[in-house]
Structure formats: structure tokens, C-alpha cells
Amino acid sequence: MYVVTAEEMRKLDRETIEQLGIPAVALMENAGRAIAEEIIALCRSRSGSAGSPRGDAGTAAAGTAGIGGGAGPAAPGFIVSGDAALTLGTAAGERWFILVGKGNNGGDGLVAARYLREAGIAVTLVYAVPPESLTGEAALQRDAAAAMGLPAAVYGRDRLDFAECSGILDALLGTGSAGAPRGAYAELIAAANASGRPVVSADIPSGLDADTGALHEPCIHAAVTVCLAFLKRGLVQYPGAGAAGRVVVRSIGIPASLAQSGGVEACLLTPEVLRGRLAVDVSRSRSPEGHKGTYGHVLLAAGTMQMSGAGLLSARAALRIGCGLVTWALPGKLLPAVIGAVPELMLTPVGGENGDWNAATAAEVLRLSEGRDVMAVGPGLGRFEGDAAWLRALWEGAACPLVIDADGLNILAEADYANWASRSHPVILTPHPGEMARLAGVSTAEVQSDRIGLAMAYAQKHGITLVLKGAHTVIATPGGQAYVNITGHPGMGTGGAGDVLTGIISGLLAQGLDAAQAAAFGVYLHGLAGERAARQRNHPAAVLAGDIIEAL
Numbered sequence: 061m062y063v064v065t066a067e068e069m070r071k072l073d074r075e076t077i078e079q080l081g082i083p084a085v086a087l088m089e090n091a092g093r094a095i096a097e098e099i100i101a102l103c104r105s106r107s108g109s110a111g112s113p114r115g116d117a118g119t120a121a122a123g124t125a126g127i128g129g130g131a132g133p134a135a136p137g138f139i140v141s142g143d144a145a146l147t148l149g150t151a152a153g154e155r156w157f158i159l160v161g162k163g164n165n166g167g168d169g170l171v172a173a174r175y176l177r178e179a180g181i182a183v184t185l186v187y188a189v190p191p192e193s194l195t196g197e198a199a200l201q202r203d204a205a206a207a208m209g210l211p212a213a214v215y216g217r218d219r220l221d222f223a224e225c226s227g228i229l230d231a232l233l234g235t236g237s238a239g240a241p242r243g244a245y246a247e248l249i250a251a252a253n254a255s256g257r258p259v260v261s262a263d264i265p266s267g268l269d270a271d272t273g274a275l276h277e278p279c280i281h282a283a284v285t286v287c288l289a290f291l292k293r294g295l296v297q298y299p300g301a302g303a304a305g306r307v308v309v310r311s312i313g314i315p316a317s318l319a320q321s322g323g324v325e326a327c328l329l330t331p332e333v334l335r336g337r338l339a340v341d342v343s344r345s346r347s348p349e350g351h352k353g354t355y356g357h358v359l360l361a362a363g364t365m366q367m368s369g370a371g372l373l374s375a376r377a378a379l380r381i382g383c384g385l386v387t388w389a390l391p392g393k394l395l396p397a398v399i400g401a402v403p404e405l406m407l408t409p410v411g412g413e414n415g416d417w418n419a420a421t422a423a424e425v426l427r428l429s430e431g432r433d434v435m436a437v438g439p440g441l442g443r444f445e446g447d448a449a450w451l452r453a454l455w456e457g458a459a460c461p462l463v464i465d466a467d468g469l470n471i472l473a474e475a476d477y478a479n480w481a482s483r484s485h486p487v488i489l490t491p492h493p494g495e496m497a498r499l500a501g502v503s504t505a506e507v508q509s510d511r512i513g514l515a516m517a518y519a520q521k522h523g524i525t526l527v528l529k530g531a532h533t534v535i536a537t538p539g540g541q542a543y544v545n546i547t548g549h550p551g552m553g554t555g556g557a558g559d560v561l562t563g564i565i566s567g568l569l570a571q572g573l574d575a576a577q578a579a580a581f582g583v584y585l586h587g588l589a590g591e592r593a594a595r596q597r598n599h600p601a602a603v604l605a606g607d608i609i610e611a612l
């Protein structure tokens with residue numbers, strides 16, 4: 061499922077209209093109709109009317125069966141199907157306010173209003189601006205609605221009482237909006253939010269930045285967002301994802317092949333994307349003849365006395381995800397404390413019997429990495445004298461993929477690593493937003509204000525695969541692709557959960573996945589395991605990092 065910017069969406073609209081010859085008004089008709097269907101489904105679900113309604117067709121079929129009367133299955137008789145999705149099938153007394161903006165988003169709302177009216181829902185159009193100021197397709201829809209006799213009010217001119225409606229369609233501002241909603245738009249948004257009525261947003265909640273997910277003041281808080289054609293970036297990034305409610309993406313006739321050929325590079329990380337675009341064997345099949353050598357060997361450079369658990373968590377996660385062997389290179393003085401903690405793990409002390417991390421241990425780690433399939437650096441590592449030279453030696457010397465996390469990232473953030481020798485094997489960086497801020501030299505708030513944009517730019521600039529962690533983790537590749545993960549939950553914000561992810565990604569790399577595959581599939585599985593662990597523990601808050609490993 062593609063995730064687009066407003067600019068990309070405009071380009072796809074244009075190409076559909078100009079290259080395929082599909083008129084803009086047809087796209088708007090599809091959009092409005094899709095929105096109406098979702099509102100009707102919402103009305104139906106809250107009125108408790110079961111199943112899909114049967115229009116004339118249902119009556120005809122039932123009637124026929126009744127006439128047959130006798131024993132045995134009734135003859136099919138005369139069957140006609142109706143437009144079930146556009147039929148309310150209940151006399152629920154629904155009355156919806158349709159908030160109409162000046163642009164095409166408003167046009168979508170006007171189309172939806174026609175279909176709602178046909179379904180038996182009372183609608184009142186509420187124009188944010190004088191209807192005369194609408195232009196193009198939106199003006200055409202205004203005239204159609206007027207010709208159908210749909211009641212209309214103009215904000216600021218006519219009396220409006222939101223207590224009189226049972227729901228609100230927000231068709232004020234879409235991908236053409238810029239900055240905070242002004243004037244009547246702002247007042248209508250505030251009134252809709254305060255009404256206590258469910259709000260369905262057309263395309264995006266009005267007041268949301270479609271690209272970044274930032275919420276302007278005010279911004280609609282929707283129960284449902286009917287996103288048109290392709291997911292907008294702002295709907296998958298927080299806080300926008302929180303304001304959008306349930307997001308339904310509806311086709312309006314713009315072919316996905318246009319997005320593919322038109323260079324849309326961001327996707328939601330779904331099983332289909334994993335299997336298709338990323339070509340991951342999600343079944344994780346193993347050869348019947350496989351042995352521990354088949355599934356790769358991870359070398360982990362991690363841990364200090366204070367944070368020995370980080371190394372144990374990463375190592376155990378790598379083993380649990382299915383790699384053949386894990387060797388943990390750890391400070392000599394830590395060895396006695398962790399012997400036996402994970403019996404499946406091989407331990408190799410560096411820096412001498414009572415030693416600690418120092419610049420010279422890089423040579424030992426590099427020797428250990430010979431013949432290994434992956435090197436993972438950073439969990440619980442701490443900082444030490446000469447750590448920049450230490451990491452540089454590993455970066456320049458390790459002849460295998462390199463995963464860098466935690467203090468490894470903090471070392472990198474202070475180093476000028478763009479000047480280090482370029483590597484022939486991939487690098488995966490796994491920062492949380494604070495670490496990302498240090499890497500990029502910006503504030504954490506800036507990182508969070510456009511996670512997809514920043515991750516894509518950073519990964520391309522530095523030629524690395526980036527895993528920007530946190531709610532809806534973003535995986536960005538050096539080639540410019542991005543994947544937004546939606547597995548997981550806030551209960552995974554618990555010490556060590558990131559160390560587990562490092563182990564999972566490293567373990568997948570060891571089994572032969574490439575950097576993008578291992579990063580994306582690893583993040584996806586980590587989230588799924590977190591969800592399973594929450595179910596097993598009966599509450600997300602009860603999940604510990606170790607539970608995520610056990611739920612893999």
C-alpha cells in the first residue's frame with residue numbers, strides 16, 4: 061500500500077486526468093461515493109442493523125422463496141441485486157452536517173451528500189465560504205446539490221446548531237491546504253470537535269499536515285478518515301495518525317501502476333509488501349538439509365558491567381529468530397557475571413581477563429569477525445576512551461554487514477563518519493528518536509515532526525539502511541525507499557526492547573536476508589511478537605523485553 065505526499069498525489073491526479081483521459085469530475089464522483097459508503101456503513105453499525113442491507117433484490121428473492129412454499133430448497137427464482145453499500149436499510153433518523161470547503165475536498169463532500177440523501181439520510185450542507193466562490197468541479201457539484209434541493213447553510217450567515225446533527229462529514233480541507241486553518245474553517249473545525257458527534261473526514265482530517273502528520277491548531281479529530289486513492293504520509297505519522305481515527309483507503313480510479321512507475325517510494329509495511337516488493341520469504345522456510353552453519357553466525361560486540369542485560373537480550377533474540385550461532389565479544393571483566401545466563405551463546409572475552417572496552421579491543425573484535433556473517437555493535441556498550449577510533453576500525457575492517465545500535469550510534473553521532481572509508485557490505489542503523497536527533501544534529505522534536513521525510517533523506521545521504529524506531533517505525537533504504545511499520549504497541553516502550561530488535565535484525569541478516577529485508581521483516585516481526593506478548597501477559601504494560609523474545 062503506497063504512502064504519498066500531497067505533491068505526489070497531485071501528480072498522480074494530473075497523470076490520471078491527462079494521460080488516461082479520466083475526467084477530474086469522475087474521480088471526484090468516485091471519491092464522494094466512497095465516502096458516502098463509509099458513512100452509511102458507520103450509520104448501519106451504530107444502529108445495530110445486522111449484515112448488509114437487502115434492497116429490492118432481497119425482497120424479491122425472499123418473496124420468490126415464499127411463493128415456492130413446499131419442501132426442499134427453494135428454486136432461485138428471480139433475483140436482482142441492489143447497491144447494498146449505498147443503502148442504509150434502517151430508519152435510524154440520521155442527520156448529517158456536510159462541512160464544505162472551497163476546493164476539491166469540498167467537492168468530494170458535495171458528491172457524498174447526494175449519495176447520503178439517496179440512502180435516506182438527512183443532510184445539511186454547511187459552506188465555509190459563500191458557495192459562489194467555489195470553482196471548477198466543486199462548483200459543478202454545488203450546482204448539482206442545489207438542483208437536487210439539498211438544504212444548505214453558509215457559515216457566519218445562517219444559524220447552525222451542531223446538536224441537531226447525528227454526524228459530521230469534514231470536507232473542509234484536503235491535500236491543498238496550507239498552514240493552520242483560517243477564519244470560518246478554524247471555527248467550523250472547533251465546533252465539529254466540540255459537538256461530540258462522530259466526524260468522518262474526507263481524505264485527511266482538516267487541519268492535518270498531509271505530509272508530516274503535524275496537527276495545526278485547530279485540527280479535526282476524526283472517528284473515521286476515508287483516504288482517497290493512496291495513504292497520505294500524514295495519516296501514518298503521529299500525531300496525525302492519532303487524529304485520523306480509523307483510516308479506510310478507497311480506490312477512486314487512479315491506478316496503482318501510476319504510483320509504481322511514477323516513483324512513489326514509501327509504502328505501508330504489510331505482509332503483501334514484505335512478500336512482493338521486498339521479496340521476503342515470510343514463511344521463513346528452512347532446508348531439510350540445513351544445519352547451524354546454514355543459518356549464519358552473528359558476532360555481537362556489546363555490554364558493560366552496568367548493561368550486561370543488553371548483550372544477553374540481543375544475543376538471545378538473534379538465536380530465537382533462527383540464526384545458527386551467536387558469539388558475544390564482551391569485556392573480560394564481564395565474563396564471570398554472564399557465564400551460563402544463555403547456555404546456547406558463545407562468549408569471547410576481549411581486553412584481557414579483567415579488561416574493559418578500549419581502542420585496542422577493536423583488533424580483537426575484527427579477528428573474531430573473520431568468517432562471521434554479521435557484526436552487531438552497540439547494545440549496552442557504554443562510552444570509553446578512544447571509542448570513535450574503535451568504531452571506525454570496525455566500520456572500515458568488518459567484511460560483513462554491520463548493525464549499529466545504542467551507544468554505537470552515539471559514537472557515530474560525534475564522529476565525522478562520512479569521511480570514513482566506504483564499506484562494501486551494508487550498514488543498518490537502528491536509532492530511537494533521541495539517537496536519531498544526535499545523528500542528524502537536530503532536536504528530537506524535529507525528528508518526530510517528519511519521521512518519514514527525515515529517515516528517507518538521512519538513509520540516502522549516508523548510504524545506509526535506517527530503522528527509525530518508535531510508534532510506526534520507519535525503515536528507509538539507501539536507494540530511497542521507505543516502509544512504515546504498524547505492528548507493535550506502546551507497551552514495547554520498555555528497557556531492552558530495542559536490544560531485542562537489534563538481535564532480530566542481525567539474526568535475519570545472518571540467515572541471508574539483505575539489509576532492507578532484514579530491517580523491514582525484523583521490525584515487523586518484533587512488533588508482532590510484542591503484540592503476542594501483550595496478549596499472553598493480558599496487558600501491554602506488562603510486557604518486558606524478554607517476553608518479546610519468548611513470543612517470537
Ligand SMILES: NC(=O)C1=CN([C@@H]2O[C@H](COP(=O)(O)OP(=O)(O)OC[C@H]3O[C@@H](n4cnc5c(N)ncnc54)[C@H](OP(=O)(O)O)[C@@H]3O)[C@@H](O)[C@H]2O)[C@@H](O)CC1
Binds near residue numbers: 073091165167237
Ligand atoms: N482531481 C483532483 O485533484 C482530485 C482531488 N480530490 C480531493 O481534492 C482534495 C484536494 O483539493 P484541492 O487541491 O482543491 O485543495 P483543498 O484541500 O480542497 O482546499 C484548498 C482550498 O482551501 C483553501 N485553503 C488552503 N489552506 C487553507 C487554510 N489553512 N485555511 C483556510 N483555507 C485554506 C484554499 O483557498 P485559498 O485560500 O487559496 O483561497 C484552497 O482553495 C483532496 O484532498 C481530495 O479530497 C479528489 O476529489 C480526487 C480528485
Ligand SMILES: Nc1ncnc2c1ncn2[C@@H]1O[C@H](COP(=O)(O)OP(=O)(O)O)[C@@H](O)[C@H]1O
Binds near residue numbers: 529
Ligand atoms: N508506541 C510504540 N508503538 C510501537 N512500538 C514501540 C512503541 N514504543 C516503542 N516501541 C518499540 O520498542 C523498541 C524500543 O527501543 P529502544 O528505545 O531502543 O529501547 P532500549 O534502548 O531500551 O532497548 C523499538 O523497537 C520501538 O519501535
Ligand SMILES: [K+]
Binds near residue numbers: 265
Ligand atoms: K478533510
